[in-house]
Amino acid sequence: MPSPFAPTQPARSDADLIRTNRGFYESLWADARLVSPERFNTWPLVRELAAAAPRRLEVAPGLRPRLPLEGTCFVDLSHAALRKLSERGAEAVHGMIGALPWANARFDLVCAFDILEHVADDESALAELARVAAPGATLLMSVPLHPEAWTAFDDFVGHCRRYEPAQIEALLDRYGFHIERSAVYGMQPKSSRLLELGQYYLTHQRERAMWWYNRVFMPLGLRMQKPLQWRPGMGDTAGVDEVLLVCRKR
Template sequence: MPAPHPAESRSDAELIRANRGFYDSLWAGAKLIAPACFNTWPLLHELAAAAPRRLEVAPGLRPRLPLHGSCFVDLSHAALRCLQASGADAVHGMIGALPYGDASFDLVCALDILEHVADDEGALAELARVAAPGAAVLLSVPLHPAAWTAFDDFVGHCRRYEPERIVALLARHGFSIERSAVYGMQPKSSRLLELGQWYLTHHRERAMWWYNRVLMPLGLRFQKPLRWRAGLGDTSGVDELLLRCCYRPVSAPSR
């Protein structure tokens, strides 16, 4: 079989279908997990407390910003219902067309998003539009196209980023990387990955039950602490990075 490879030729419509197919099934059987349960909380809660206007894009049922006082945008109606039932200000929308005015937020969070959209330039332009000058912008991105697996395809990823590419891409839209942290979990076993994907393909409901009831709680229990480091840091062998950026408006980027 040919090696899997990034799917940057996929259209937005194809990616939306793939993402909805996976995440609607995931969120339909999941419970909301409070932001304080994640290893991102020690890095974000003081930042959030200092930002009166906060936005998190596409959190699903794994929000990282405080539920009260933050705005949330998501495509999944199942996730939105649960967020709203918990008192969150959550509305339907996409990263490429956010339903907010210019310079509306002091803190913008978009984790695990850029790799899911065909037009990442447009997504970043939209984040820049709603961010106030000097706003903190939190992003996470998977690195190294050579690390692409079939699971990236299955969950609707469009790409992985070379480190120099993400730095240049962010800079074009006024985002400078101030800090980063090694983030995410890369599967250690290709056989385990193949088995999980087979179950997700052929027994999706059962696979989602195991993920939500067993694997996710175990993952939360054994999370490793995150630590900020200056700038991008060493990216050798790093699967994914959490990036803390500062936004300063620039002239319109060339597309």
């Protein structure tokens, strides 16, 4: 049972979340560099899946796309991210996860990394992902776990919730997705002091913070990534901050 002293997850409207996410991510992507998908530890999995899925969609990648830039459709709220994705030859359109501008059963591979926790109406978001996913399509999704693990960082980056493992399993099942395998995921620093410093500089000295982010912290985080360790289904989630799920649409 969560501690009675654990931070609570705020109730937010879509308008509040859009405002928070735009305020944080639009300025972040305006100053950040695009990182190629090949540099992430998801690439071995993505390369395998993409080879068998010519119709691909990634939702809200910002400047951290995981799917191949060529041949993938990208949708994002950030005009700064869309501009930089387009400059690299990607097909990038403006839109939201709750109203995707594509026909039913359009894609064989759909990705939504670190997105669902930012959306007030996550059921509508999942309904849209299910709508554009063809029968048998693969859904790659990452979400933060355990509401009792909520921190000021979740507020800062515009999270609406963290999920109980059984909660996200049931939600995916409701919209026709079965979890085939999962892996511990995420690049969030473990040090609360480091997170506090990052938040302070991003708020008060953004130009300096972005210099360090682009030239030091992001390259260091990429270098320190470990290969993903896969396990069947949801797996053991004790102490897991974030999980990457490979799901199949029934």
